[in-house]
Each structure stands twice: as structure tokens, then as C-alpha cells.
Amino acid sequence: MNLNKNSKRRKELVAIAARLFCDQGYESTTVRMLADAMGIKSGSLFHHFSDKQEILYAVIESGMLHAMEIARQTLASARTSKEKLHALARAHLSTLLEDRDAHVVAIYEWRSLTQESRDLLVELRDAYETSWREVISECHEAGLIKGDQGLQRRLALGALNWTVQWYHPDGELTPDDLAQELVAMVLREPSAV
Amino acid sequence: MNLNKNSKRRKELVAIAARLFCDQGYESTTVRMLADAMGIKSGSLFHHFSDKQEILYAVIESGMLHAMEIARQTLASARTSKEKLHALARAHLSTLLEDRDAHVVAIYEWRSLTQESRDLLVELRDAYETSWREVISECHEAGLIKGDQGLQRRLALGALNWTVQWYHPDGELTPDDLAQELVAMVLREPSAV
DNA sequence: GACGATAACTAGCGCTTGCTTGGTTTTATG
DNA sequence: CATAAAACCAAGCAAGCGCTAGTTATCGTC
Numbered sequence: 001m002n003l004n005k006n007s008k009r010r011k012e013l014v015a016i017a018a019r020l021f022c023d024q025g026y027e028s029t030t031v032r033m034l035a036d037a038m039g040i041k042s043g044s045l046f047h048h049f050s051d052k053q054e055i056l057y058a059v060i061e062s063g064m065l066h067a068m069e070i071a072r073q074t075l076a077s078a079r080t081s082k083e084k085l086h087a088l089a090r091a092h093l094s095t096l097l098e099d100r101d102a103h104v105v106a107i108y109e110w111r112s113l114t115q116e117s118r119d120l121l122v123e124l125r126d127a128y129e130t131s132w133r134e135v136i137s138e139c140h141e142a143g144l145i146k147g148d149q150g151l152q153r154r155l156a157l158g159a160l161n162w163t164v165q166w167y168h169p170d171g172e173l174t175p176d177d178l179a180q181e182l183v184a185m186v187l188r189e190p191s192a193v
Numbered sequence: 194m195n196l197n198k199n200s201k202r203r204k205e206l207v208a209i210a211a212r213l214f215c216d217q218g219y220e221s222t223t224v225r226m227l228a229d230a231m232g233i234k235s236g237s238l239f240h241h242f243s244d245k246q247e248i249l250y251a252v253i254e255s256g257m258l259h260a261m262e263i264a265r266q267t268l269a270s271a272r273t274s275k276e277k278l279h280a281l282a283r284a285h286l287s288t289l290l291e292d293r294d295a296h297v298v299a300i301y302e303w304r305s306l307t308q309e310s311r312d313l314l315v316e317l318r319d320a321y322e323t324s325w326r327e328v329i330s331e332c333h334e335a336g337l338i339k340g341d342q343g344l345q346r347r348l349a350l351g352a353l354n355w356t357v358q359w360y361h362p363d364g365e366l367t368p369d370d371l372a373q374e375l376v377a378m379v380l381r382e383p384s385a386v
Numbered sequence: 387g388a389c390g391a392t393a394a395c396t397a398g399c400g401c402t403t404g405c406t407t408g409g410t411t412t413t414a415t416g
Numbered sequence: 417c418a419t420a421a422a423a424c425c426a427a428g429c430a431a432g433c434g435c436t437a438g439t440t441a442t443c444g445t446c
Contacts, residue, residue: 031405041424043406043407043425043427046406047422051404112218145384147377147385148370151374152378152384155374157355161355162348163347163351173344177341178348181344184381185348185381188377190339191338193341224433235434239435239436241393
């Protein structure tokens with residue numbers, strides 16, 4: 001089996017798997033379907049991945065790493081704590097759209113990961129959410145908002161994650177509108193949309 | 194096959210199926226597992242349901258019907274539009290907790306329904322969301338809030354539905370705390386928690 | 387106590403699943 | 417241009433899948 005996790009070929013395969021897992025679900029996607037979509041035979045799949053679950057892990061991990069990178073970049077150019085909150089919301093929506101397949105899979109197929117894989121990914125997610133924790137904490141220190149920070153963070157992230165259920169970027173609402181409205185809700189400011 | 198959809202026995206079986214589907218996912222739950230948990234043999238399952246997918250449909254339908262009933266009751270005793278919004282949020286959280294299995298299944302296993310089943314359940318869900326549409330519209334007419342009503346409804350329902358991911362009622366936060374905070378966010382009032 | 391209806395059982399069919407094996411072709415590198 | 421590594425293929429195994437067919441127990445009703 002090829003162990004090079006950063007090979008270009010592997011990334012292609014992971015993206016293809018993400019699409020199938022997103023469209024039909026992990027359990028309903030067979031290794032034969034995956035292989036067909038990848039243009040190889042099902043046996044060849046196991047040259048790239050040790051088993052089917054590892055493909056799922058790779059899909060979710062790639063989505064999370066990408067999300068963290070985008071958040072880091074977007075956050076870099078934000079000054080005030082309100083700007084930072086907006087930056088996080090905007091970055092979150094960006095990855096949810098750009099990398100939709102992987103994130104839908106992360107949300108829906110968590111259960112199919114082995115415990116070991118789950119533990120690894122929980123670490124990644126916690127690292128990501130730390131940015132949110134810090135920024136919301138800043139908003140509190142700046143006096144922009146009061147109350148339970150953990151609750152506010154979870155309600156906000158919930159509202160954002162749920163957008164994969166209904167949001168299509170070809171409508172009237174832009175991702176920026178969504179981010180604006182969410183920040184307004186969290187900071188209890190009048191709606192700007 | 195037994196066609197009586199309201200039999201007590203069938204409701205028991207549906208509740209058991211809900212638990213297994215919630216814990217392991219629809220595709221990963223075999224008819225043999227279901228039958229074991231029900232205390233019958235796998236063949237006997239098909240005396241009660243025509244196929245596996247019908248069990249999934251029954252689980253989700255029961256959760257939705259229950260949610261609508263709770264919402265109807267809770268709404269009846271609310272007077273002001275703010276009270277109504279709180280009532281809806283509280284009712285939503287109640288069913289999410291009381292009937293957690295069914296709602297988790299509804300969220301995660303939607304994809305495994307046949308198109309026909311999905312269409313039927315979409316009608317139910319739309320009927321339910323109409324309550325939300327009406328109440329949020331009332332809040333706007335009362336001048337409590339401005340902006341895009343559909344966006345606000347979706348962000349609110351998203352935040353609520355996402356609670357199944359993290360909320361455990363044995364912590365410090367009560368469901369009422371959650372409802373209060375959500376209403377405060379939607380109506381842009383200071384946090385009360 | 388015979389009857390129909392309900393609910394359960396036994397046995398297994400036909401097919402699909404994830405994965406393995408053993409060997410061949412392609413690609414990259416010194 | 418020789419060689420190793422990477423990529424692929426054809427074939428198939430063992431296990432498990434949803435579901436069916438035919439049969440037997442249980443129960444209220446006349």
C-alpha cells in the first residue's frame with residue numbers, strides 16, 4: 001500500500017470520495033462505486049487506502065484542515081473584536097460552501113469512524129473551535145455582549161452548520177449577508193440584511 | 194402483513210427501531226439487529242412492516258407528528274408574539290429531548306428514504322415550519338425585529354436543531370435557558386442567561 | 387370448541403459487501 | 417536504459433445483507 005498521504009493522486013481520490021459520500025452517504029457508497037468514479041478497479045483502491053474507513057477519515061480530515069487554514073487567513077486581517085467575529089463567520093461559511101462535500105460528510109458520517117479516528121478528529125475540531133472561543137471572549141471583554149459564552153458559541157456554530165441544509169449560493173442572499181445577520185444576532189444589533 | 198398503523202405493538206417496535214437507527218445509523222442497522230432488539234426473529238419483522246425503509250419512515254413520521262402536537266399545545270397558552278416565539282423554541286427543544294432518537298434519525302437518515310416517503314415528510318415539515326413563519330411574521334409586525342424573516346427563521350431553527358449535537362439536559366443549562374437565549378438573540382435583546 | 391385473524395417461527399435464496407491475492411503494467415530515477 | 421517503486425488489474429472469497437415462503441402458535445368471538 002502506498003503510504004504517502006500528501007500525494008497529488010491521493011488528494012484527487014479523496015475529493016472524489018467526498019462527492020460520493022456526500023451524495024449517497026458513507027454506508028451506501030460501495031468500494032466499487034468509489035473505484036468506478038476514480039477510474040480504477042475496486043481492488044486498486046486498497047493500494048491507496050488501507051480500508052474503506054480510512055477514506056472517510058481522509059475526507060473529513062482534509063475538510064477540517066482546509067477550514068482551519070481559511071480561518072487563520074481571514075482572521076489575520078481583522079482588527080476589532082466585531083471584525084474578528086465577522087471574519088470567523090465568513091470563513092466558516094466559505095469553507096462550508098467551497099468544501100461542501102467534505103463538511104456534509106463530516107456532519108453526517110461521524111458515526112462511521114472508528115473510535116481512534118474520531119479521537120484524532122475531535123482534537124482538530126477543538127483546535128478550530130478555540131478560535132471561536134477566543135473571539136467570543138474578546139467580544140465579552142469589549143463589552144459588546146453578556147451572558148453564557150459557550151452557549152452563544154454553540155448556537156452560532158449550530159446556525160452556521162445548519163446552512164448546509166438549506167443555503168444555495170445562487171439565490172439572493174450572499175454568504176456575506178448570512179455572516180452579517182449572524183453577527184448581528186450574536187451581538188444583538190439590528191438586522192442589516 | 195399487518196396494516197394497522199396505530200397498533201400499540203407497532204409503536205413499541207418503532208420506538209425500538211428509533212433507538213437503534215439513532216445509535217448506529219440506518220444503513221448500519223440490520224433487520225437482524227432490529228429483530229433481536231424487538232425480541233422476535235428477523236422474518237417476523239416483515240409482518241409489521243413491508244420493508245426496512247418503511248420502518249425508517251415510521252420512525253421519522255412519529256417524531257414529526259409528536260413535534261407538531263407539542264407545538265400546538267404550547268402555542269395555545271401564549272399571548273404576545275414574544276411569548277409565542279419562546280413557546281415555539283421551548284416546544285422544539287422539548288421534542289428534541291423527549292423524542293431525541295426520532296429527531297436524530299430525521300436529521301441524519303433523510304437520504305435513505307425513498308423519494309415518495311421524502312415527499313410525504315416534506316409536507317409534514319412544511320406544515321410545522323408554517324407555525325414558525327407565522328410567529329416570526331407577528332414579531333415583525335409588532336416591531337420587535339426587522340430584516341429577512343426567512344433567514345432569521347432558518348438561523349434560529351438551525352441553532353436549535355444543532356443542539357442535538359452537544360446538549361445534555363443533566364448539565365447546568367436548562368432547556369428553558371436555551372430557549373430564552375435563542376429568543377433573545379432573534380429579538381436582539383440582552384442575554385438573560 | 388371451531389374459526390378467522392394476528393403474530394410469530396424456521397429455513398434459506400439470491401445477491402452484495404469489504405477486502406485479499408497474485409500477478410502485470412506504468413512511471414520515475416540514478 | 418536498468419531498476420525499483422507505484423499503480424493497476426482480474427478473479428474471487430467469506431460473510432452478511434434484505435427479504436420470501438411456508439408453517440405454527442396464540443387469542444378473542446360466536
